[in-house]
Structure formats: structure tokens, C-alpha cells
Amino acid sequence: MGFWGCVFVLLSLSAPVHSQSQKLSEDQPAMKAILENIKPKAPTHWSSGADCCTWGDVTCENGKVVTIMIKDQHLSGSLRPDINKLTSLLRLHIMRNNLTGPFPILQGLAELEEIYANQNNFTYFPVDDFFSGLDSLQEFHVDYNPFQAWQIPDSTKFASKLTSFTAGDANISGKIPEFFDSNNMPSLVTLELAYNNLEGELPASFSGSGIPVPFVEQQQ
């Protein structure tokens, strides 16, 4: 075989190896959709041309996104529902930006431990089943968002590993449910609900021998 024959063989041998090493994260399509909707400015070092596992403030394990830590970046635009396709996501930190539109449904993210989304411009909280399947959730923070009125959903009781639930100044109405107690949520230490439109009585579950007693700041 002549020179060009050799070149051909080399090229056809190296091509598959090359594409293997360039294999993109299986979360690439979801991350790309998320990136396209955060505008006009993208998070620092996010580029749809590169593997999302190399983006700034994103970490992966086994090619799957596990943390997104894009707080304090003056981001606006919306957060795509595609975020619920990131099935290995552990930590979502997006606080102190200007993200707007509906808060994404994160249902089924069974690994997710932390949601820090406080101080944004989200306009709607998707109540009903929000907490179903969020079996690992420990930190939930949505304070200071101009949501349409919403009530703390019944599905919150499924997030039995919660340590903190903070939703001050988030336009919550209705009553504080009874399930914030040491039976349902033995790890709960912080319950922060100040500056809302809550009504009714403080739940009886707040008193008594239950340890720890959650900290509640009602509206003044």
C-alpha cells in the first residue's frame, strides 16, 4: 500500500479513538438548553461548544453533572425545566441573581441535597408535587423571590431529611402545616418564614418535647 493508503489507514484507525476521548457528558443537551435561556449574559465560563463538565462552577462525576454553583453573577433570563434531567445533581446554588419566570420543577432528583435559590426574581413556585421524590433534600432556600401567592405544599412532608427550609419574603399564604416536627423531619433545625402572608395558629407540633425545636420568625 502506498503513502496515501497508509494515511487512510491511520486516519480511519484514529478517528474512533479521537471521538471517544471527545465524548460529551450525557447531560450536555440539558445543560445547553439551560445555558440558552440564561440571558443576556451566560454564567462565567459556560460555552455550548465545550463539554458542560468543563464549564465554570460546574462539577461532574462519571460524566454527570453533580454541582452547579452560579451564585452572585447578576444572571437574568429563566431557568429551564431541563434541570430535572440532571439525574445526578446534588447541589444547585443559584442565589443572588435575577433569574425570573417559573421556578423549575425538580421532581425526581432523588440525589439532590441542596437548593439555594434565594434572592432572585422567580415569579411562580410550582407547588403541588414539588417535593415528591426529593428524598435527599436537606437545604431548601427560596427567600426573597416575588412569587405569585403560594402555600407550603403537602408534598413537603416527603422531604424528611430537611435541615433548613427558608422562604422568608416569598409571598406564602395559608397556614403553616403540622408536619414540620421532629417525627416527620428529625433533622430540621431552621424554619424561616418571616414576611409572608401566613395566617392561623402556629402548629401544635412546635411545642412539647420534640427536639430540635424549629426556629420560626413570623411576620412582625
Ligand SMILES: *[C@@H]1O[C@H](CO)[C@@H](O)[C@H](O)[C@H]1NC(C)=O
Ligand atoms: C437585579 O436587577 C436589578 C434591576 O436591574 C438591579 O438593580 C440589581 O442589582 C440586580 N441584582 C442582581 C443580584 O443582579
Ligand SMILES: *[C@@H]1O[C@H](CO)[C@@H](O)[C@H](O)[C@H]1NC(C)=O
Ligand atoms: C423581574 O421579573 C419581572 C417579571 O417577569 C420582569 O418584568 C423584570 O424585568 C425582572 N427584573 C429583572 C431585573 O430581571
Ligand SMILES: *[C@@H]1O[C@H](CO)[C@@H](O)[C@H](O)[C@H]1NC(C)=O
Ligand atoms: C403575592 O401574590 C399575589 C397573588 O398572586 C400578587 O397579586 C401579589 O403581587 C404578590 N405579592 C408580591 C409581594 O409579590
